[in-house]
Amino acid sequence: xxxxxxxxxxxxxxxxxxxxxxxxxxxxxxxxxxxxxxxxxxxxxxxxxxxxxxxxxxxxxxxxxxxxxxxxxxxxxxxxxxxxxxxxxxxxxxxxxxxxxxxxxxxxxxxxxxxxxxxxxxxxxxxxxxxxxxxxxxxxxxxxxxxx
Amino acid sequence: xxxxxxxxxxxxxxxxxxxxxxxxxxxxxxxxxxxxxxxxxxxxxxxxxxxxxxxxxxxxxxxxxxxxxxxxxxxxxxxxxxxxxxxxxxxxxxxxxxxxxxxxxxxxxxxxxxxxxxxxxxxxxxxxxxxxxxxxxxxxxxxxxxxxxxxxxxxxxxxxxxxxxxxxxxxxxxxxxxxxxxxxxxxxxxxxxxxxxxxxxxxxxxxxxxxxxxxxxxxxxxxxxxxxxxxxxxxxxxxxxxxxxxxxxxxxxxxxxxxxxxxxxxxxxxxxxxxxxxxxxxxxxxxxxxxxxxxxxxxxxxxxxxxxxxxxxxxxxxxxxxxxxxxxxxxxxxxxxxxxxxxxxxxxxxxxxxxxxxxxxxxxxxxxxxxxxxxxxxxxxxxxxxxxxxxxxxxxxxxxxxxxxxxxxxxxxxxxxxxxxxxxxxxxxxxxxxxxxxxxxxxxxxxxxxxxxxxxxxxxxxxxxxxxxxxxxxxxxxxxxxxxxxxxxxxxxxxxxxxxxxxxxxxxxxxxxxxxxxxxxxxxxxxxxxxxxxxxxxxxxxxxxxxxxxxxxxxxxxxxxxxxxxxxxxxxxxxxxxxxxxxxxxxxxxxxxxxxxxxxxxxxxxxxxxxxxxxxxxxxxxxxxxxxxxxxxxxxxxxxxxxxxxx
Numbered sequence: 001x002x003x004x005x006x007x008x009x010x011x012x013x014x015x016x017x018x019x020x021x022x023x024x025x026x027x028x029x030x031x032x033x034x035x036x037x038x039x040x041x042x043x044x045x046x047x048x049x050x051x052x053x054x055x056x057x058x059x060x061x062x063x064x065x066x067x068x069x070x071x072x073x074x075x076x077x078x079x080x081x082x083x084x085x086x087x088x089x090x091x092x093x094x095x096x097x098x099x100x101x102x103x104x105x106x107x108x109x110x111x112x113x114x115x116x117x118x119x120x121x122x123x124x125x126x127x128x129x130x131x132x133x134x135x136x137x138x139x140x141x142x143x144x145x146x147x148x
Numbered sequence: 149x150x151x152x153x154x155x156x157x158x159x160x161x162x163x164x165x166x167x168x169x170x171x172x173x174x175x176x177x178x179x180x181x182x183x184x185x186x187x188x189x190x191x192x193x194x195x196x197x198x199x200x201x202x203x204x205x206x207x208x209x210x211x212x213x214x215x216x217x218x219x220x221x222x223x224x225x226x227x228x229x230x231x232x233x234x235x236x237x238x239x240x241x242x243x244x245x246x247x248x249x250x251x252x253x254x255x256x257x258x259x260x261x262x263x264x265x266x267x268x269x270x271x272x273x274x275x276x277x278x279x280x281x282x283x284x285x286x287x288x289x290x291x292x293x294x295x296x297x298x299x300x301x302x303x304x305x306x307x308x309x310x311x312x313x314x315x316x317x318x319x320x321x322x323x324x325x326x327x328x329x330x331x332x333x334x335x336x337x338x339x340x341x342x343x344x345x346x347x348x349x350x351x352x353x354x355x356x357x358x359x360x361x362x363x364x365x366x367x368x369x370x371x372x373x374x375x376x377x378x379x380x381x382x383x384x385x386x387x388x389x390x391x392x393x394x395x396x397x398x399x400x401x402x403x404x405x406x407x408x409x410x411x412x413x414x415x416x417x418x419x420x421x422x423x424x425x426x427x428x429x430x431x432x433x434x435x436x437x438x439x440x441x442x443x444x445x446x447x448x449x450x451x452x453x454x455x456x457x458x459x460x461x462x463x464x465x466x467x468x469x470x471x472x473x474x475x476x477x478x479x480x481x482x483x484x485x486x487x488x489x490x491x492x493x494x495x496x497x498x499x500x501x502x503x504x505x506x507x508x509x510x511x512x513x514x515x516x517x518x519x520x521x522x523x524x525x526x527x528x529x530x531x532x533x534x535x536x537x538x539x540x541x542x543x544x545x546x547x548x549x550x551x552x553x554x555x556x557x558x559x560x561x562x563x564x565x566x567x568x569x570x571x572x573x574x575x576x577x578x579x580x581x582x583x584x585x586x587x588x589x590x591x592x593x594x595x596x597x598x599x600x601x602x603x604x605x606x607x608x609x610x611x612x613x614x615x616x617x618x619x620x621x622x623x624x625x626x627x628x629x630x631x632x633x634x635x636x637x638x639x640x641x642x643x644x645x646x647x648x649x650x651x652x653x654x655x656x657x658x659x660x661x662x663x664x665x666x667x668x669x670x671x672x673x674x675x676x677x678x679x680x681x682x683x684x685x686x687x688x689x690x691x692x693x694x695x696x697x698x699x700x701x702x703x704x705x706x707x708x709x710x711x712x713x714x715x716x717x718x719x720x721x722x723x724x725x726x727x728x729x730x731x732x733x734x735x736x737x738x739x740x741x742x743x744x745x746x747x748x749x750x751x752x753x754x755x756x757x758x759x760x761x762x763x764x765x766x767x768x769x770x771x772x773x774x775x776x777x778x779x780x781x782x783x784x785x786x787x788x789x790x791x792x793x794x795x
Contacts, residue, residue: 020571020575022575065567095566096567097566098566117609120581121581
């Protein structure tokens, strides 16, 4: 028996940030195919922080190489605007295969890292896992508040 | 000094100072005493001479008196005889009474024998005269017979005449004597004057001699001694000092000994200093010079002159800050001295200026010089011109920076290229995969199209990956983790990974390990990748072969890894293009064999990046590929077990 129901996961809000329209479309297609309904997407990274703060997404799918503001800067900005006890996962999707990019992204707070081109099934599973973790984390916190 | 004088002089100078003092004081005293004695003798003689003169005068006076008294008596008696008056007899009696005393005085005073003889005759005459006078007086009283009286008177007068003659003779003699005595007094007085003058001269000469002895002897020698003592204090050579054995002589000898000792010591010290100075001075590659406590240059060697251009005469006494360029002159010299004072030494590298204003890059060490009490005496400064090294380092640094920049640029280029190629491919593969997932919803012909799209896209992705790999290796940007590896272990690992592919191609895989353990320096992952690539190629292109053999053995200073098969082999016409990228040697037309055409090119790049070589040989049957890897030196330890089993 799953701890978290599929419906609960699919109801979560996901923010896609990628300057390539095609990639945004691909991810939206993958997510919609999985059954997610609350999907938001951005191709202009300059609006990413405002949108992140306004929408409070449960998961962010983030590209690293973007003009004007890159994914690393956004990771730092998100970390500054998140509460320390809030688990708001970021999944980095990038065409950069260099190991340095992977290490840097993960050290800046990214919870997972996928190299493009990616396997759509694998990405869908990773998204579901991250959301499940977030939901469990939320429950734990709520219980602690109730107990406290 | 002439020889005859040397001995007495030596005898004198060798006497102790006390003796000399006594002699110097006694000589004038003795001269003075002799003068006094002679003075006394002279004055006694004079007194006696004067006494004689006085007596001569007294004798003459008394002789006249005797004559006068007798003449008086005679006159009285004659008067009485003529007149018979008693009063004439008074003068006779008075003379008669006075005469004996005068005669006695004369008797006592006369010394001269001639005078004495005449005096005795005079005495006889005087007695006869008196006797005659007494007879005349008696005659005159008794009878007036004048004839007898006249006769008596005549006789008496004759006696007086004889007496007068005698008295004259006596007086004459006494006058001679007086003249003699007066002459003698004059003589004695003259002699006395001479003696006095001689005594005065002798006394003066004695004093002068004493002074001379003192000044020319002792004082002169003491002065020489003092002069030598001054020279000794200045460290100069002593003047000549005769070997004399009195106190001054001994002092002089000790002074000479001390001087000799000092000079010997000084000589040794100077010799050592000289040697040291020569060494320092002859050093040409290092500028070695000394500063005083204020930083003024006090010594200068050839090296300093060569490096900095100043001659010693031009720079001595100048402050060392003039060696610094204007931008550091105000603060750096003071900082260096302060640091040297605090820590003993200060080292610095930087620009310095030469006399002509040109700059050089210097290595400078300043050492504080302290005496045994810890007081700062100055600084030693050693300067080395390392401009050449600095230039070489700068060139190297620039080259390195350029290389790093080029490498960075290439990395950025690769990264960007990777991104640019992969991003569209990502969309293609992603949507293609979605279509594949929903293939059931697609018509048959679309399903086939999706399959083709996906195959092409995956091939494209493999191509891109290989291409970027080669570029990364050739740019030197890809990480190379060289370590000492056991070659057999690496071969077995690659063989086990390749086993399914080889088996799938219907071939048998044989591993022929080295006879004894071989260790190579290489990146394990890449070696495995190269062997895997070669085995996979054999599996793909063997044609009708049956066996693939993987052999590892030592060849000289290298290890050699050989992969060979017994298939159709490679057309000799294709051999030169084997390692050319994208050249699949016509295999692209065989639809059942996949490949990018980059495998061998990538493998050779990897082997070369590890310091090895790769080539193809054409044996009698089949194909043979081999590559080499450098052997590990014996002292590099083998990696731990856990790492060997990794991958």
